[in-house]
Amino acid sequence: GESVGLHLPTLSVQEGDNSIINCAYSNSASDYFIWYKQESGKGPQFIIDIRSNMDKRQGQRVTVLLNKTVKHLSLQIAATQPGDSAVYFCAENMHSGNTGKLIFGQGTTLQVKP
Amino acid sequence: DADVTQTPRNRITKTGKRIMLECSQTKGHDRMYWYRQDPGLGLRLIYYSFDVKDINKGEISDGYSVSRQAQAKFSLSLESAIPNQTALYFCATSGRDRTPQHFGDGTRLSIL
Numbered sequence: 001g002e003s004v005g006l007h008l009p010t011l012s013v014q015e016g017d018n019s020i021i022n023c024a025y026s027n028s029a030s031d032y033f034i035w036y037k038q039e040s041g042k043g044p045q046f047i048i049d050i051r052s053n054m055d056k057r058q059g060q061r062v063t064v065l066l067n068k069t070v071k072h073l074s075l076q077i078a079a080t081q082p083g084d085s086a087v088y089f090c091a092e093n094m095h096s097g098n099t100g101k102l103i104f105g106q107g108t109t110l111q112v113k114p
Numbered sequence: 115d116a117d118v119t120q121t122p123r124n125r126i127t128k129t130g131k132r133i134m135l136e137c138s139q140t141k142g143h144d145r146m147y148w149y150r151q152d153p154g155l156g157l158r159l160i161y162y163s164f165d166v167k168d169i170n171k172g173e174i175s176d177g178y179s180v181s182r183q184a185q186a187k188f189s190l191s192l193e194s195a196i197p198n199q200t201a202l203y204f205c206a207t208s209g210r211d212r213t214p215q216h217f218g219d220g221t222r223l224s225i226l
Contacts, residue, residue: 044217101159
């Protein structure tokens with residue numbers, strides 16, 4: 001079946017370095033993608049999204065890149081801070097009618113070392 | 115997201131009990147969702163509703179039921195709880211299609 005997956009379960013980076021979290025998706029019909037951050041004891045928090053008619057979108061300290069050719073999504077965090085430590089999920093929305101249903105990956109844990 | 119409120123935040127109960135988890139939102143969104151989160155499995159969709167008269171099954175609806183009492187309220191029930199329903203449960207809302215879903219802080223449910 002279709003699935004969204006993350007390449008690494010845990011990523012450890014030094015404070016101040018840039019972080020890159022990757023996500024592979026298998027559904028070529030997906031046309032909308034979201035990155036979420038989940039801190040311990042809290043629900044997923046929206047970070048940034050991107051539609052399939054774009055290949056890059058920037059937010060505050062974050063950039064999402066979409067490569068539809070190889071079905072790959074990445075989240076780049078600039079100047080990683082201790083507060084960025086969390087689990088990061090990618091999610092895809094299939095372009096199938098108007099369902100609005102998301103399929104989530106299993107998550108990557110980002111650890112920021114001081 | 116404080117605009118999506120889940121109650122209770124924690125619940126411990128026994129096998130066979132009926133349990134209701136509640137969700138309310140002040141975002142004015144039409145669409146509401148219930149997810150379950152297990153370690154290593156990410157978020158899985160249980161039920162979703164696109165308006166007050168609309169209820170749809172997600173990928174893991176067996177053993178669960180929902181009620182959409184109003185635009186702002188969406189409750190999840192476990193009719194007869196079993197231990198493998200022990201998990202984190204999240205409610206989410208969204209506006210029109212292809213917009214982000216916004217999540218509550220979850221209910222940690224333990225079934226003994």
